[in-house]
Amino acid sequence: MTDAPNLTADLPVARPAGTVPPGAAETTLTLPPVPSGAFADAPAEGLAGLETRDVSAWFGSHKVLERVSLGMAAGEVTALIGPSGCGKSTYLRILNRMHEMVRGAALAGEVLLDGDDVYRPGRRPAEVRRRIGMVFQRPNPFPAMSIQDNVASGLKLAGIKVGKEEREHLVESSLRRAGLWDEVATRLHTPGGSLSGGQQQRLCIARSLAVSPDILLMDEPCSALDPTSTRRVEETIAELRGRLTIVIVTHNMQQAQRVSQSCAFFLATHDTPGRIVEAGPTEQLFGSPRDQRTADYVNGRFG
Template identity: 70%
Template structure:
């Protein structure tokens, strides 16, 4: 097994190079289509995810929400036989452009998965800084210490773990592990954070804490979240996009707009039925 622990003697420069832009970024999908082999799962999806806002992707299982999310930082292409068409613009530049590096997309557009996935035998501290090595960035011990406290604070976990940073990340509760994963994603200072049903495996108390973390991060980073929980979408998001795949057709967006409008006065009757719980 490869050891991803960073040595305290590493000398480094933290992830934001001099002159690099910081703060939330606008992400825009243009005519995004996706396939698994010959099976088309998304059909020309276009969506703007404004800087500093929370965009919720809602819809029944199998409509392409998570696949769309994975196209936004080039995770989709890791799947064998996966194909992609369209553009994903990060501040106006296509992350799939021939001059764009995969590592740049993954650093600027972080991701938190459905199931918490900290490195279980690695300490809380080393979990947070692991992303530095994995993205090829460098930092000295003092810079790492500052980064660990900053990232855990932004993820709402610092006060709970500051006295046990050298204990294994796998010893934390499920909700704490998910917030540790959020801290690990934030440590490389992304400008967009993708979240694929981050609360689906958590109890109500842990879910509430993760939602509080999302509220605290809003404005600092652009967030795109997939959720099946309509109440959660209403609580945490500024805008929603309702995905649907009907009668074996590829998934697409039926309706998008402000969360308040989507939940109160949707234009499409299918949207109204879904948010009211009549199907899905």
């Protein structure tokens, strides 16, 4: 592949994020049947971890991330914190190959899902995005589509074909895991747009869960929600912990403390790209940070 423009001579790997290897044919993915209640007490076994090594990123000639290396432990919640414009959301989108969807975007480095680079030649973006799901800042259900069909649409978007009975099991299981089933069980055929903002966000979580991802990325999922809805989404995150790996971007320091076990503090300046200042257990970053810049940020002295 070609190098990122004029900026990657010192980097071990460089490639345009939008490049798809020739001959990588699209195929339909299938999943085994999901037994009723399979997610109720799912054991924390076979969970996938995520790691980045020396990840740098550009939009055109503008470098936005510099050599970001971070491990995100399997079955835990990792919070990404830092001021606006320091590259947190870009980093999140790199993790499941959404960065490459932006014209002119490029990256260098490795993103390892259980040790396998998601950008290696022959790896299909659709397969990566099935295993690494995304929940966006603002709820984005299909408003005219029913609640049930909204959840099932995740299967269609991922190219997963299932029978009617299995589809019903997946819809119920996904809504239960997202903490929404009890609120919508009697109105599955009503439009998703009829739900409250917080319910719509949990519906989007259920849609992501329907394809059985290993990782769930969340980009400020509560920024547009009221305190009650925020609490329910945080409860959903707590319930999902240990059953899949979650990476969340948040500007709410109290939320980062409540929901995460690990935390990474990103920072950029007017003339330097975003990078990690400090990463480690959440309790340490908030209680006894090693870097004064971290202490200043988590205590509200800037940002």
